[in-house]
Amino acid sequence: MQKYLRLLNLRLDVVVNDITGLAIIDTICKGEKNPETLAALRNGNCRKSATEIAKALHSNGRTDYLFALHQEYDIYKSLQQKIQQCGASIEELIKSFINADENKKKLKTDAKPHKRVNKNAPQNFDLNQIAYQYFNGIDxxxxxxxxxxxxxxxxxxxxxxxxxxxxxxxxxxxxxxxxxxxxxxxxxxxxxxxxxxxxxxxxxxxxxxxxxxxxxxxxxxxxxxxxxxxxxxxxxxxxxxxxxxxxxxxxxxxAIPYSPPAQYEFLDQKRKRKVLEMKRLIHKFNITTHDLGLQL
Incomplete structure (x- = not known):
């Protein structure tokens, strides 16, 4: 789609980082050529203004490239539908595994809004909750x-x-x-x-x-x-x-929760490791205090 947009002189790739909002492309495929009309369909989070986007949307009107863009857009929609079907099948399979165990069905975890769901992650089910049940209460x-x-x-x-x-x-x-x-x-x-x-x-x-x-x-x-x-x-x-x-x-x-150390104590850790090494050597070679020249 980006290739045929460039050939049509519609440089969305210059003013927009991600074109998968698709409102503008959908309208282009329907035959709209007015740059201002197309720019008004931009996402509200877009950093570029409608005026800046309109400057990049002056089409050369090539009908052959428009036809090819329409074909690619139809393929994209078909693939997105297949991905949604795949997500539904994944959900059904995982839930059948969880529903077979009554203990797993009762498990509940806290929501994690800070874990952002990107566009490639399954959208139709709560993977946070399902994963908590799937892994027997391990978050x-x-x-x-x-x-x-x-x-x-x-x-x-x-x-x-x-x-x-x-x-x-x-x-x-x-x-x-x-x-x-x-x-x-x-x-x-x-x-x-x-x-x-x-x-x-x-x-x-x-x-x-x-x-x-x-x-x-x-x-x-x-x-x-x-x-x-x-x-x-x-x-x-x-x-x-x-x-x-x-x-x-x-x-x-x-079956242990995640508990990272709050602080590091490098010297204490090294000391413990060295003490263990010395104990092993003393036991291995049967070393006494007399051999070390220590007076207790």
Missing amino acids: LMAVEGVGHSTIIALMSEVGVDGLKKFDTAKWFARWLRLSTNNRVSGGRVLSHKIPKGSNRLKIALRNAANAISNLKDTHLSNFFKRIAFRRGRAAAISATARKLAIIIRDMVVK
Whole structure:
């Protein structure tokens, strides 16, 4: 449609970022040529004024291009109808799974108006409520960055039963190809690159990680910024996507809510880790206080 609009000298792409409002295109296909009449159909949220839009809508009147635009518009409407039918089928399938369990039917969650529903997400059902019931009362939408597309990808690619087949969250991240594949020979690490390959869930998690980068002062956004500062944005997206995969798997399998730490205590964490390492060494080599030269 944008191609034939340009050929008709209707430069909507210059003055409008998203043409899927379609009121102007629908009127053009019906034969309207007056720029002012067309510009008056602009969305109320449009930043450009009607006068500015009218300047970009002086058609050259080519009937062959208008016919082709009408054909593309009909195809677009047909595809949108198919997408709506697909959304209705998804809703029916998920609800049949939920209705088979009386405990799931009773579960209710809070509305999340801050989770925006974009134009590509299912419009005809409340995915927030359905996901809460589907995952047995685990509110995955509480995780920052996780949106409707992430939930749909998780349901369609693995589901609840699929997540439980992974013994650990690390194995789940490795299956998604978000973890490094260490090649070791003779005790020496030859390489530790992330394997190539992708799937829909990995793409959805990386998109969620990219959205997290725009948040301010949250657990995952701070993690993203620390990695990006040291290793760059590409590495930060992969690392955050892996962290999301681990969080989601543990929440579903272990039935625990999302509870990010309010603050970091790096020195205490390092101290605890070092103490555990020393205890293991002492136990392994049977080290005594006499060996260490300590006097108690």
